[in-house]
Amino acid sequence: MSDTDGKKTLGLRGGARPGNVKQSFSHGRTKNVVVETKRKRVVVPKTGAAKGGSGNPSLGDPAKRPAGITDAEMERRLKAVQAARSREVEEAAAREAEEKARAEDRERRRAEQEAKEQEERDREESLKAKAEEEERKKREAEAAAQAAAAPAPAATEQPQRAAPSSRPAAQDATARKKDRDADQRTTRTKGADDGRRSGKLTLNQALSGGEGGRQRSMAAMKRKQERARQKAMGGSVEREKVTRTVNLPEAIVVSELANRMAERVGDVVKSLMQMGMMVTQNQTIDADTAELIIEEFGHTVNRVSDADVEQVINEVQDKAEDLQPRPPVITIMGHVDHGKTSLLDAIRNAKVVAGEAGGITQHIGAYQVVTDTGAVLSFLDTPGHAAFTSMRSRGAQVTDIVVLVVAADDAVMPQTVEAINHAKAAKVPMIVAINKIDKPGANPDKVRTDLLQHEVIVEKMSGEVQDVEVSAINGDGLDDLLEAIALQSELLELKANPNRAAQGAVIEAQLDVGRGPVATVLIQNGTLRQGDIFVVGEQYGKVRALINDKGERIKEAGPSVPVEVLGLNGTPEAGDVLNVTSTEAQAREIAEYRSKAAKDKRAAAGAATTLEQLMANAKENENVSELPILVKADVQGSAEAIVQAMEKIGNDEVRVRVLHSGVGAITETDVGLAEASGAPIMGFNVRANASARNTANQKGVEIRYYSVIYDLVDDVKAAASGLLSNEIKENFIGYANIKEVFKVTGIGKVAGCLVTEGVARRSAGVRLLRDNVVVHEGTLKTLKRFKDEVSEVQSGQECGMAFDHYDDIREGDVIEIFEREEVTRTLA
Numbered sequence: 001m002s003d004t005d006g007k008k009t010l011g012l013r014g015g016a017r018p019g020n021v022k023q024s025f026s027h028g029r030t031k032n033v034v035v036e037t038k039r040k041r042v043v044v045p046k047t048g049a050a051k052g053g054s055g056n057p058s059l060g061d062p063a064k065r066p067a068g069i070t071d072a073e074m075e076r077r078l079k080a081v082q083a084a085r086s087r088e089v090e091e092a093a094a095r096e097a098e099e100k101a102r103a104e105d106r107e108r109r110r111a112e113q114e115a116k117e118q119e120e121r122d123r124e125e126s127l128k129a130k131a132e133e134e135e136r137k138k139r140e141a142e143a144a145a146q147a148a149a150a151p152a153p154a155a156t157e158q159p160q161r162a163a164p165s166s167r168p169a170a171q172d173a174t175a176r177k178k179d180r181d182a183d184q185r186t187t188r189t190k191g192a193d194d195g196r197r198s199g200k201l202t203l204n205q206a207l208s209g210g211e212g213g214r215q216r217s218m219a220a221m222k223r224k225q226e227r228a229r230q231k232a233m234g235g236s237v238e239r240e241k242v243t244r245t246v247n248l249p250e251a252i253v254v255s256e257l258a259n260r261m262a263e264r265v266g267d268v269v270k271s272l273m274q275m276g277m278m279v280t281q282n283q284t285i286d287a288d289t290a291e292l293i294i295e296e297f298g299h300t301v302n303r304v305s306d307a308d309v310e311q312v313i314n315e316v317q318d319k320a321e322d323l324q325p326r327p328p329v330i331t332i333m334g335h336v337d338h339g340k341t342s343l344l345d346a347i348r349n350a351k352v353v354a355g356e357a358g359g360i361t362q363h364i365g366a367y368q369v370v371t372d373t374g375a376v377l378s379f380l381d382t383p384g385h386a387a388f389t390s391m392r393s394r395g396a397q398v399t400d401i402v403v404l405v406v407a408a409d410d411a412v413m414p415q416t417v418e419a420i421n422h423a424k425a426a427k428v429p430m431i432v433a434i435n436k437i438d439k440p441g442a443n444p445d446k447v448r449t450d451l452l453q454h455e456v457i458v459e460k461m462s463g464e465v466q467d468v469e470v471s472a473i474n475g476d477g478l479d480d481l482l483e484a485i486a487l488q489s490e491l492l493e494l495k496a497n498p499n500r501a502a503q504g505a506v507i508e509a510q511l512d513v514g515r516g517p518v519a520t521v522l523i524q525n526g527t528l529r530q531g532d533i534f535v536v537g538e539q540y541g542k543v544r545a546l547i548n549d550k551g552e553r554i555k556e557a558g559p560s561v562p563v564e565v566l567g568l569n570g571t572p573e574a575g576d577v578l579n580v581t582s583t584e585a586q587a588r589e590i591a592e593y594r595s596k597a598a599k600d601k602r603a604a605a606g607a608a609t610t611l612e613q614l615m616a617n618a619k620e621n622e623n624v625s626e627l628p629i630l631v632k633a634d635v636q637g638s639a640e641a642i643v644q645a646m647e648k649i650g651n652d653e654v655r656v657r658v659l660h661s662g663v664g665a666i667t668e669t670d671v672g673l674a675e676a677s678g679a680p681i682m683g684f685n686v687r688a689n690a691s692a693r694n695t696a697n698q699k700g701v702e703i704r705y706y707s708v709i710y711d712l713v714d715d716v717k718a719a720a721s722g723l724l725s726n727e728i729k730e731n732f733i734g735y736a737n738i739k740e741v742f743k744v745t746g747i748g749k750v751a752g753c754l755v756t757e758g759v760a761r762r763s764a765g766v767r768l769l770r771d772n773v774v775v776h777e778g779t780l781k782t783l784k785r786f787k788d789e790v791s792e793v794q795s796g797q798e799c800g801m802a803f804d805h806y807d808d809i810r811e812g813d814v815i816e817i818f819e820r821e822e823v824t825r826t827l828a
């Protein structure tokens with residue numbers, strides 16, 4: 001840029017006007033500063049220039065022109081600028097015309113399309129109207145025919161009344177539809193125009209920042225453009241509402257509900273809020289509320305039960321012709337020390353170890369033996385009532401035959417009776433094994449007669465129950481026993497269909513260090529194969545390997561075969577039922593449902609009060625202490641009795657919460673649950689298995705064993721009492737009347753009193769009563785008898801008392817003297 005003379009160097013000095021400014025600093029110092037102000041150059045066209053040259057005023061003063069540019073050059077340049085401008089104007093006009101033509105073309109095409117659609121709609125409607133008309137006529141004709149047959153006025157009236165109303169309704173609908181279409185057309189055209197105008201982003205628009213000088217971001221402009229484009233493309237056309245049938249379980253999470261309706265979560269939440277329910281999308285709502293929402297959104301409700309997921313595994317019904325004979329499953333029961341384990345071992349040793357050349361049998365909870373006559377028998381290697389009942393209580397009745405062991409040198413004992421009852425309750429046939437006949441004092445007949453008292457009439461007593469005399473020690477009678485079992489099983493005609501998806505029951509399960517969760521499953525129906533996908537209790541998996549009772553890997557296991565199953569995702573419990581499913585998703589869904597249901601059940605069992613009550617309690621009494629416990633019992637009846645007794649223990653402050661109650665041995669799962677909740681485990685006539693014992697020791701979980709319910713209840717009561725906060729009890733120890741009030745310097749007001757009742761103690765608490773109303777409660781500052789400070793003043797004596805931090809004492813007031821005592825409370 002050049003200055004006026006075009007020669008001077010750039011800088012402030014040349015074109016600037018200097019000025020002086022005085023600056024003041026602290027301590028009276030000043031400083032003169034020279035300020036230069038740049039003068040603005042103003043170009044004023046000279047009149048003379050207009051006259052000369054080409055007469056173009058914009059040519060300007062040659063003196064002001066950049067050096068070296070001639071008049072001719074200047075004129076040429078200006079002409080070029082003018083030409084460019086006029087070209088721009090022309091181009092703009094052409095563009096506009098083109099755009100207009102394009103818009104008209106688009107409009108025309110849309111109009112054509114709409115006309116076509118309208119035509120189609122009209123045609124459809126006319127067809128429909130025609131059909132309706134025909135239908136009406138048909139009905140009329142029928143009605144007329146009926147009327148002719150039986151001239152009842154009501155019959156003819158109805159179609160006549162229906163006919164006129166149906167036509168206007170149809171016409172109405174058509175008219176409404178036309179109106180709506182017209183509306184849509186106008187809005188769409190308007191939208192398209194707007195879009196063309198506002199949706200286009202020009203450089204000018206972008207730089208000037210749109211309306212009001214507000215600077216818009218490029219993204220905002222793009223969004224706007226996109227919106228406009230969508231609008232122009234038919235965004236204003238109302239989307240047709242899709243009505244869905246929504247499967248509604250007992251409870252559903254809001255977001256899932258929105259998902260199933262294909263609606264926006266925000267809309268669902270809003271609608272819930274309008275109903276007065278302040279929920280978030282992750283909250284669960286009950287089915288009734290969800291139903292209202294579904295209806296509000298115009299969808300159809302299909303109420304389903306969560307348990308429906310289990311239906312897939314109960315669908316298959318076996319046909320009689322598919323059933324094939326299967327081996328019986330036997331459980332050995334009896335009183336302690338009557339020889340159950342010895343008998344099981346004897347059978348196994350006789351038939352398995354001896355039978356298999358060097359065969360190493362492994363304990364998998366069950367084994368199969370083949371009798372001399374070729375019959376296959378499956379024995380459950382978990383003697384005792386616990387295993388039997390735990391299976392039954394979990395819905396898996398695996399046992400077909402019960403072998404009741406009674407020692408010949410003993411008699412029918414309490415657990416023998418219990419075993420009889422279990423077998424009878426399960427409607428399982430019994431075979432009596434009179435054991436220990438090798439013993440000198442053995443008296444098998446006494447056993448037989450004893451059994452009569454319990455309605456077990458053995459064959460020797462002309463009854464139907466088979467009885468076999470055996471000796472587990474020397475093996476006498478074992479074959480007879482096996483034959484008796486085989487015979488019994490023939491009578492039972494046990495059958496299963498090996499050609500279907502397998503179903504079985506877990507006999508034992510544990511977490512194996514090397515192999516992961518392992519379950520011994522007794523197949524009850526179908527055939528389990530390697531690779532099968534299954535659900536078992538709350539777990540699921542895919543069969544990775546099958547191992548039989550001899551420790552061999554097998555490819556498949558048919559009915560009544562016990563196998564170890566590898567490939568589970570967790571450890572199931574004994575008695576859990578295994579079902580093969582077609583897909584993993586199915587298996588997982590069922591397992592998750594069961595796990596949730598079990599958790600809910602546990603929570604419900606523990607919460608004796610409803611949630612509202614619990615919250616009310618918590619408000620009143622900040623902390624309701626809970627004593628969590630786990631109960632495992634030998635039979636369901638005992639477990640239930642204990643749980644009931646536990647629920648009765650407690651009051652508003654303390655409650656016993658039974659986290660879990662079950663039948664059977666204390667397992668690792670129980671220990672895990674107890675550890676998680678800091679609960680002791682109460683075992684009633686059951687013991688912890690070895691792994692559970694180890695885990696409990698490691699994790700410091702207390703396991704207590706009982707055989708008398710009252711002992712258990714007393715212990716829990718004592719423990720719960722420990723949770724009760726001590727009660728503060730007040731004892732009134734004396735009363736005193738204020739006879740006079742003095743003012744003593746240094747002390748303040750002192751009451752001259754007469755102790756009317758009990759004693760006045762310096763350390764005790766005091767209340768000042770005025771007309772039997774407590775006006776102050778506190779402690780004594782001083783207790784004087786005559787001039788001396790004393791610790792105690794007896795009834796009938798006079799004394800001087802002064803309150804700590806309290807002075808408003810009057811003649812005639814009564815002082816109540818009390819002591820506080822902490823009392824340990826116990827639960828009733």
Ligand SMILES: Nc1nc2c(ncn2[C@@H]2O[C@H](COP(=O)(O)OP(=O)(O)OP(=O)(O)O)[C@@H](O)[C@H]2O)c(=O)[nH]1
Binds near residue numbers: 337435472473
């Ligand atoms: N003489 C003799 N002794 C036997 C016989 N059967 C078992 N016993 C003994 O009886 C005792 C108890 O046997 P177990 O097999 O442990 O009895 P159980 O019924 O399994 O006992 P629990 O597991 O405690 O319920 C052991 O000392 C055995 O050796 C038998 O047939 N003859």
